[in-house]
Amino acid sequence: MSDPAKAESDPAKTEPAPRRKGLTRRQKRGLSQGIQYALFVAAVIAFAVSADWGRLKNQFAQADIAEQMFPDVITLALKNTVLYTLSGFVVGLVLGMVIALMRLSSVGPYRWFAGVYIEIFRGLPALLIFIFIGVAVPLAFPGTEIVGGTYGKVALALGLVAAAYMAETIRAGIQAVPKGQMEAARSLGFSPARAMISIIIPQAFRIILPPLTNELVLLFKDSSLVLFLGVTLEERELSKYGRDLASTTANSTPILVAGLCYLLVTIPLGFVVRRMEAKAQEAVK
Amino acid sequence: MSRPEIQVKGLHKSFGDNEVLKGIDLEIGQGEVVCVIGPSGSGKSTLLRCVNLLEEPTKGQVFVGGTELTDPDVDIDAVRRRIGMVFQQFNLFPHLTVTENLTLPQRRVLGRDKAEAAKVAAENLERVGLAEKAGAYPSSLSGGQQQRVAIARALSMGPAVMLFDEPTSALDPELVGDVLAVMRRLANEGMTMMVVTHEMTFAREVADRVVFMDGGVVVEDGTPAEVIGNPRHERTRHFLSRLLDPAMAEVEEETSDQVGGGDPKTD
DSSP states (O other), X not given: OOOHHHHHSOTTSOOOOOOOXXXXXXXXXXXXXXXXXXXXXXXXXXXXXXXXXXXXXXXXXXXXXXXHHTTHIIIIIIHHHHHHHHHHXXXXXXXXXXXXXXXXXXXXXXXXXHHHHXXXXXXXXXXXXXXXXXXXXXXXXXXXXXXTHHHHHHHHHHHHHHHHHHHHHHHHHHHHSOHHHHHHHHHTTOOHHHHIIIIIHHHHHHHHHHHHHHHHHHHHHHGGGGGGTOOOGGGOOHHXXXXXXXXXXXXXXXXXHHHHHHHHHHHHHHHHHHHHHHHXXXXXX | OOSOSEEEEEEEEEETTEEEEXXXXXXXXXXXXXXXXXXXXXXXXXXXXXXXXXXXXSEEEEEETTEETTSTTSOHHHHHTTEEEXXXXXXXXXXXXXXXXXXXXXXXXXXXXXXXXXXHHHHHHHHXXXXXXXXXXXXXXXXXXXXXXXXXXXXXXXXXXXXXXXXXXXXXXXXXXHHHHHHHHHHHTTOEEEEEOOOHHHHXXXXXXXXXXXXXXXXXXXXXXXXXXXXXXXXXXXXXXXXXXXXGOOOOOOOTTSOOSOOTTTO
8 A cells, every 4th residue: 555656646546456367365275174174173083983993992091090190190190290390490590590699790700600500501402401410419419418319309400490481581581671670679668689589570570471381381391301310219200200100011001190199280280370370460460 | 059969060971973962050949930931952851861870971070969979089879869740751660560669669679568658648648649459550540640640749748849840742632631730739839849841831831940942051050930920042932933923933954963863851
């Protein structure tokens, strides 16, 4: 419409809309949708027909094996997964907050350190950190004992990784709070630290609640890396528990059950976040 | 006027190469209401922000209540408790209710207990006519109501001086009156006020003195009758004529000595 030649044409001279040859726009859309539905139905039918249902059921859904997993899969495995995740999350949150504040500091070396930390721990696979904490540290510093045994090691390993991601998230959240908020707080006599704690950080957390919870979900899954630390029977979490049982029964049902247990937590978590987001939106908007 | 409440001496402020304030001297006595007017980019907001050191002056001194704010050893947080500030964009804390906006600073900064802070908050909400909004969140209030809450928040700290940075510029025209009424009442109660504004009616009727700034200097300083009613300088006349009758303005060449393009801090 910005074309000057078109703008010049007399609007009063209303011609009937030009009809294109072939299909109209509506017909084209109908056809495109029809093809997509047909493809989908064909794929479902092809899968249903070709799959060996009896064998699949045998491999993945044996009721007696599933039954024998209870209640341990919940009271032991899921409980440990949750414990590992939460302890890692807390360590990550505290450390991440410190790193984020260092990143925003006016002291150069703090900023550099925080930057280097973030680059290193975001760049390395979490698995490597687990091996490092579980194997390299005890060898390099003989006699040192990480408090809390396996739980302490997992909290530290998960926390170190999570802190790098959370630091960036928290920093972004702090910077997303309008500058006027800090100015208003300072003009009321808040010291910079007090203003940060009382005014800025509470608002930043409302902003970063969704990405932070996303991080929790990622940690929840990463806690499965514990199996590389070598854990006792009582310290097994969902993945290790499922795998152990799968190998003793030579059947995949425990894997499926363990997978469902993960979803049992992650799906409601997503739901809760969306609710919180909507509520925070209402208050802040 | 024994001792000026606000005293600015030889104030300079630069943002990079851009010198926004080029030597300002200003005194405001106790209980005086001074309106600072001038075109955008004249440095009036920057001057106001230098008075509570939200902007660090490049050169010069600022005294409030006899304390030098520009002294590097001064406890700036303690001095700022005497200086209330109201912003163009209100800057209420959106995650707190109206009452919490008023009580949190009292409790955290002044160390008042819960009951006393709540009492002071209620009094000041009453003062700005918003007692019934105590439990509301800022987002549910109109701009005019938010600005009155912001004034009440500043007053809750018991300031000796109030600074207003274009308090009505972000408001819909029909909401300006309520805010000005609160400010007028405050002036009548004897509050020392420094107001950066475009509201000429307010300046004329409420201010004891009007300061006209342009290009980083004070061009004219006098009673409203002098500065608005009978300006001595061409620049003042020009500014006032454009303000009072914007439709009559003519297109003019930008001159290089203008700080044009707008003060980055006001927008």
